[in-house]
Amino acid sequence: MDFLLDILSGIFLAGGSFFCLTGALGLLRFPEFFSRIHAASLTDTLGASLILIGLMLQAGWGLALPKLILILIFSLLAGTTASHAMAKAALKSGLKPIDQIGSGEKGTEEQKK
Amino acid sequence: METLIDIVLLGFLVLTALAVAKMQDLFAVVMLSGIYSLISASLFMDLDAVDVAFTEASVGAGISTLLMLASLKLVGQYEKHSRYRPMLALGVVLATGTLLIYGTLDMPHFGSAEAPVHQHVAPRYLNDSMAEIGVPNVVTSVLASYRGYDTLGETLVVFTAGIGVISLLRVSRRTKEEEKRRVPADMQQQIILRVVAKMMLPLILIFALYVQFHGDYGPGGGFQAGVIFAAGIILYTMLYGLSNASRVFKPHILELFSALGVLLYAGVGVLCILMGGNFLEYGVLEHDPVDGQHLGILLVELGVGITVASVMITIFFKFTWRTVKHKYNK
Amino acid sequence: MNILGLYNYWIVVVLMMIGFYIVIAHENLIKKLVGLSIFQTSVFFFYISMGKITGATAPILDEKWQLYSNPLPHVLILTAIVVGIATTALGLALVVRIQEAYGSIEEYEIQAQDTQDQMESHLEAYGFRKKHALSPSNIDQ
Numbered sequence: 001m002d003f004l005l006d007i008l009s010g011i012f013l014a015g016g017s018f019f020c021l022t023g024a025l026g027l028l029r030f031p032e033f034f035s036r037i038h039a040a041s042l043t044d045t046l047g048a049s050l051i052l053i054g055l056m057l058q059a060g061w062g063l064a065l066p067k068l069i070l071i072l073i074f075s076l077l078a079g080t081t082a083s084h085a086m087a088k089a090a091l092k093s094g095l096k097p098i099d100q101i102g103s104g105e106k107g108t109e110e111q112k113k
Numbered sequence: 114m115e116t117l118i119d120i121v122l123l124g125f126l127v128l129t130a131l132a133v134a135k136m137q138d139l140f141a142v143v144m145l146s147g148i149y150s151l152i153s154a155s156l157f158m159d160l161d162a163v164d165v166a167f168t169e170a171s172v173g174a175g176i177s178t179l180l181m182l183a184s185l186k187l188v189g190q191y192e193k194h195s196r197y198r199p200m201l202a203l204g205v206v207l208a209t210g211t212l213l214i215y216g217t218l219d220m221p222h223f224g225s226a227e228a229p230v231h232q233h234v235a236p237r238y239l240n241d242s243m244a245e246i247g248v249p250n251v252v253t254s255v256l257a258s259y260r261g262y263d264t265l266g267e268t269l270v271v272f273t274a275g276i277g278v279i280s281l282l283r284v285s286r287r288t289k290e291e292e293k294r295r296v297p298a299d300m301q302q303q304i305i306l307r308v309v310a311k312m313m314l315p316l317i318l319i320f321a322l323y324v325q326f327h328g329d330y331g332p333g334g335g336f337q338a339g340v341i342f343a344a345g346i347i348l349y350t351m352l353y354g355l356s357n358a359s360r361v362f363k364p365h366i367l368e369l370f371s372a373l374g375v376l377l378y379a380g381v382g383v384l385c386i387l388m389g390g391n392f393l394e395y396g397v398l399e400h401d402p403v404d405g406q407h408l409g410i411l412l413v414e415l416g417v418g419i420t421v422a423s424v425m426i427t428i429f430f431k432f433t434w435r436t437v438k439h440k441y442n443k
Numbered sequence: 444m445n446i447l448g449l450y451n452y453w454i455v456v457v458l459m460m461i462g463f464y465i466v467i468a469h470e471n472l473i474k475k476l477v478g479l480s481i482f483q484t485s486v487f488f489f490y491i492s493m494g495k496i497t498g499a500t501a502p503i504l505d506e507k508w509q510l511y512s513n514p515l516p517h518v519l520i521l522t523a524i525v526v527g528i529a530t531t532a533l534g535l536a537l538v539v540r541i542q543e544a545y546g547s548i549e550e551y552e553i554q555a556q557d558t559q560d561q562m563e564s565h566l567e568a569y570g571f572r573k574k575h576a577l578s579p580s581n582i583d584q
Contacts, residue, residue, distance in 0.1 A: 172528050332501075
């Protein structure tokens with residue numbers, strides 16, 4: 001039983017790390033702000049949740065388990081709201097998504113107030 | 114494995130510090146310093162310093178970044194080009210660095226248990242803390258009881274910083290009608306943010322109280338709790354506006370509370386004198402000395418938490434008032 | 444002289460020197476404050492690295508563990524972090540007031556304005572009228 005739990009939590013941890021890495025890769029490679037934030041926020045939320053579930057399987061029945069569940073709930077709430085706030089702030093200061101990659105106008109970045 | 118994490122994270126820290134030195138956009142510099150604090154918090158966890166990691170994460174990545182962003186809004190975002198090449202500064206820095214590295218060659222290796230620092234006072238604290246004070250978290254027992262006098266001085270430093278900021282960023286006396294005028298918040302359109310912040314605010318404040326009173330059994334204590342409480346109130350202030358937040362946390366009440374925390378701390382010490390012991394000797398507060406220690410640590414940490422929370426909120430309010438001042442003088 | 448044994452301290456020295464360089468070579472006041480906080484954090488690492496014992500755990504007493512890391516540096520650094528944020532807040536308030544008084548936060552502009560003010564007050568003391576646009580380099584003392 002312990003061995004099964006170890007393998008399962010290993011799969012979750014590895015999956016979470018993979019998603020975080022691909023999110024970072026997307027953050028570096030995408031051409032403009034909105035696609036970057038799309039990549040980073042989605043994959044980061046999923047990666048953090050998978051890592052937390054993997055840790056929950058390792059923690060067993062103790063004080064750490066409800067704390068990890070609460071951390072999962074809060075990181076889902078706060079992380080997604082932060083990404084929304086960033087996108088809304090960018091829209092409000094005038095940055096526009098580009099229409100087509102390689103053509104069309106890039107959004108103009110006005111200085112933030 | 115811990116050494117590997119240590120090596121990699123320290124490398125990240127050096128890269129972040131170099132990036133801070135190179136950049137001219139001060140907004141990016143402030144964000145990088147927030148990242149620097151977060152990486153140092155994880156490093157502190159790796160080095161077994163859990164209380165320190167907690168404090169660094171909440172203070173460095175929270176309050177410090179906030180205050181720097183607030184002052185950036187007031188002073189301007191870009192650093193001007195430097196007019197000369199800083200050769201003398203580089204020379205001084207390299208010479209000092211070489212001398213310091215030469216000085217570290219004699220130090221005991223990282224992690225060795227025979228280093229002189231582990232020999233005299235620390236084993237006594239670790240061995241006797243459970244019998245004398247009865248609190249599992251040795252850092253709390255050393256902070257609040259064995260070295261309680263230093264913590265009183267530290268609380269006074271926080272209080273003095275609050276007084277300094279109040280006297281520097283003085284708010285001119287507003288007339289009654291100006292106070293009554295409800296200035297709408299900047300963020301009236303941010304509905305999602307406001308709803309989520311309203312949902313999370315009670316949980317943040319409860320978490321601050323949990324950290325305050327659980328500091329005896331796990332990482333926590335007065336400072337971290339005060340900073341987390343202040344961070345919750347600052348979140349509310351940023352989203353709902355300064356005039357709304359000032360109705361609940363009136364400035365003169367905040368100033369009163371920041372003094373009250375220090376008074377509580379020093380008052381516990383004087384109470385110990387009045388009951389027959391020395392200053393801050395909590396054992397005389399109750400019949401059983403260990404119970405007296407528990408009561409003393411509880412009251413003292415409460416005083417610290419009250420002062421830190423009120424001072425942080427006051428400092429943020431003063432900075433924010435400067436940024437929205439023009440809206441009140443219409 | 445094991446490299447791995449002393450790696451922590453060398454990185455601490457490197458960080459300290461980067462912070463020091465930012466403080467003395469850059470002229471923007473906010474950048475200096477950020478450099479000062481980098482310097483402070485490197486000193487915190489120095490203390491905490493000295494307190495760590497390999498194979499030990501955090502200093503929270505438990506029956507399962509025998510070896511604990513040294514709690515004394517942790518207490519000192521806890522105090523130091525809070526004092527650091529207090530001085531940073533005070534420094535930022537000063538920077539805000541300097542900006543309002545001088546109009547800029549670059550060190551050389553502030554010093555130039557100070558020198559100009561000093562020159563003008565000297566001129567007034569010697570009886571010259573303030574209307575003349577005299578530059579400091581033309582004055583024979």
